[in-house]
Amino acid sequence: MANISIIKEKCVGCKKCVGACPFGAIDIKDKKADINEKCTLCGSCADSCKFHAINFVRDEIVQKDLSSYRGIWVFAEQRYGKLKTVSFELFAKARDLSERLEVPVTAVLLGNNIKNLAQELCAYGADEVLVMEAEWLDDFNDHVYGEVMIQLINEYKPEIVLIGATSNGRSLAPHISSTLRTGLTADCTVLEADKGERLLLQTRPAFGGNLMATIVCPNNRPQMATVRPKVFKPLVPDYTKTGKITILPVPSPIESFVKKIRNIDNEEGANLSDADIIVSVGRGIGSEKNIQLAQELADSLGGALGSSRPVVDQGWMPYSQQVGQTGKTVAPKIYIACGISGAIQHLAGLADIETIVAINIDPDAPIFKVANYCIVGDVREILPLLTKEIREAKK
Amino acid sequence: MKIIVCIKQVPGTNEVKMDPTTNTIIRENVASIINPFDTYAIEEAVRIKERYGAEIYGLSMGIPAASEMLREAISLKIDKAMLLTDRKFAGADTLATSYALSRGVEKIGAYDLIICGKQATDGDTAQVGPSLAKTLGIAYATDISKIIELNYGFMRCMKITDDGYEEIEIKLPALITVVKEINMPRLPSIKSMRNAKSAEIEIVTSKDAAADENRTGLKGSPTQVRKTFVPVHDVNSIYISGSTEEQSKKLAEILLGKES
Numbered sequence: 216m217a218n219i220s221i222i223k224e225k226c227v228g229c230k231k232c233v234g235a236c237p238f239g240a241i242d243i244k245d246k247k248a249d250i251n252e253k254c255t256l257c258g259s260c261a262d263s264c265k266f267h268a269i270n271f272v273r274d275e276i277v278q279k280d281l282s283s284y285r286g287i288w289v290f291a292e293q294r295y296g297k298l299k300t301v302s303f304e305l306f307a308k309a310r311d312l313s314e315r316l317e318v319p320v321t322a323v324l325l326g327n328n329i330k331n332l333a334q335e336l337c338a339y340g341a342d343e344v345l346v347m348e349a350e351w352l353d354d355f356n357d358h359v360y361g362e363v364m365i366q367l368i369n370e371y372k373p374e375i376v377l378i379g380a381t382s383n384g385r386s387l388a389p390h391i392s393s394t395l396r397t398g399l400t401a402d403c404t405v406l407e408a409d410k411g412e413r414l415l416l417q418t419r420p421a422f423g424g425n426l427m428a429t430i431v432c433p434n435n436r437p438q439m440a441t442v443r444p445k446v447f448k449p450l451v452p453d454y455t456k457t458g459k460i461t462i463l464p465v466p467s468p469i470e471s472f473v474k475k476i477r478n479i480d481n482e483e484g485a486n487l488s489d490a491d492i493i494v495s496v497g498r499g500i501g502s503e504k505n506i507q508l509a510q511e512l513a514d515s516l517g518g519a520l521g522s523s524r525p526v527v528d529q530g531w532m533p534y535s536q537q538v539g540q541t542g543k544t545v546a547p548k549i550y551i552a553c554g555i556s557g558a559i560q561h562l563a564g565l566a567d568i569e570t571i572v573a574i575n576i577d578p579d580a581p582i583f584k585v586a587n588y589c590i591v592g593d594v595r596e597i598l599p600l601l602t603k604e605i606r607e608a609k610k
Numbered sequence: 611m612k613i614i615v616c617i618k619q620v621p622g623t624n625e626v627k628m629d630p631t632t633n634t635i636i637r638e639n640v641a642s643i644i645n646p647f648d649t650y651a652i653e654e655a656v657r658i659k660e661r662y663g664a665e666i667y668g669l670s671m672g673i674p675a676a677s678e679m680l681r682e683a684i685s686l687k688i689d690k691a692m693l694l695t696d697r698k699f700a701g702a703d704t705l706a707t708s709y710a711l712s713r714g715v716e717k718i719g720a721y722d723l724i725i726c727g728k729q730a731t732d733g734d735t736a737q738v739g740p741s742l743a744k745t746l747g748i749a750y751a752t753d754i755s756k757i758i759e760l761n762y763g764f765m766r767c768m769k770i771t772d773d774g775y776e777e778i779e780i781k782l783p784a785l786i787t788v789v790k791e792i793n794m795p796r797l798p799s800i801k802s803m804r805n806a807k808s809a810e811i812e813i814v815t816s817k818d819a820a821a822d823e824n825r826t827g828l829k830g831s832p833t834q835v836r837k838t839f840v841p842v843h844d845v846n847s848i849y850i851s852g853s854t855e856e857q858s859k860k861l862a863e864i865l866l867g868k869e870s
Contacts (some may be wrong), residue, residue: 427839
């Protein structure tokens, strides 16, 4: 099994490895590094040591023949016959990867009466579309969709499978990866391809975004990753582009032990994950009735309303709108933090945001450290004025 | 009925401080806590126990010190706790973790329901719950915000999604992951804290759990960390000054410029 040890003769006690360890697993004892039980055998310290004093032995892995796996798949998620925008974003990235790896991009489209969407997928970057239509595929179900995907992966052997990190995608992906016993990396923010090794280099945030890790899956296929909405930009659709569309034979229906009784949909526009602009309220808004001020700004900008945790804990906003570590991670183009102090737990919910605007009465609020535009002032005075300016300009 | 709650020990803060001269991570002694999402899982199990009667097992995989965290879980009214701890489990990714936990579940024996927090705050993957269910070959549902009804054999609950909510019915045994909205965890009582002090935590090694060493720890992990780095946030903050009117006007111009 893998092992790590300090070669005491070579260790000079420089502590560089202590800093390199993301897990606090190295102490200095008697001026030498000492690895404690927190070690996860990640190998970060071995790379950091300039004196080659850390002996890190990875397991000898029997190299499997992975060459039969070729091509990049994107799971094209749809609901009520409408494709999720994250699928389009994934095609843009898949195209990048496909150029490096010189393989086609294939969309997998499951549902009922959805084959008309295949052309749209080609316009956004798919070379091929595999379509399976059946009444029992009408509504998304982790188990049913998962089992179909597993059958298809086993048959077609793609080397990479990308899935949008929507609520459905995040539940579907581990079903597939753990059944196939392959790797899955959640919420990647950077995806690159290493052509020589045919590896997908998957970079994702950990510890609430305070540390980035690049993860690889060298000995198992397919390499699977999920990506949050808004992380990548979709290509401009080219409707003249055609692709190979294959209507797949339908296997016998798959039963699930989880049955949906009914959907209770939010009102249009309330979905934080898809919003381009989010106006988010914190404790500085003062009272429940003042939330209306933020709602009006969101409406004037065509954005969604979010909130920090204290506002949800007060019962002023529903949990579905909470941004942060225990709420949602969002990635709009513009995030307007109104009366939010910017605790680390809140910042953990802000993914890749182009523009952060902070309005806060406290000039020392940590939110200002991450904001592109800062206004020190009372959000209750500024919001109505700002809404008025926006409305007038839009007339 | 028997309920198993999976609990992870996580750092109390996610803040990673940088040493500006050496450009390396400073890790002061950060206290460990129960993963916040798991506290909702514990509370929900206790509520089911109070409503329907149940025996609750807490299950964790971690370093030996995690047994203290399980003691805390006992003070929150779970009945028994098991800690999977072994060097052979170290370096596990979500698949290898799920496998090790599945061995713990098998060791506990017949169960009706497994409850996990939606995700852990250190990794944020939300993969171990579904992956554990698949390893055990049982049904699962993620992001549960309410348990409406629990009958022998079935459970009706609400699931939170990007688009709203779904009311679903799950056949037991099954695994659910829960979100914060599901409840407000109680604090431990003096009596329960006293009970927890003397409670026995079952320590289980890889061998005790009859785990296949090829499927645990680093060896059983298909994913590997190639490198880690601290992201640089170079934010160029622009302060908008002036009267409230002027500030609003300037900001409106900026927003409208960005939007188009």
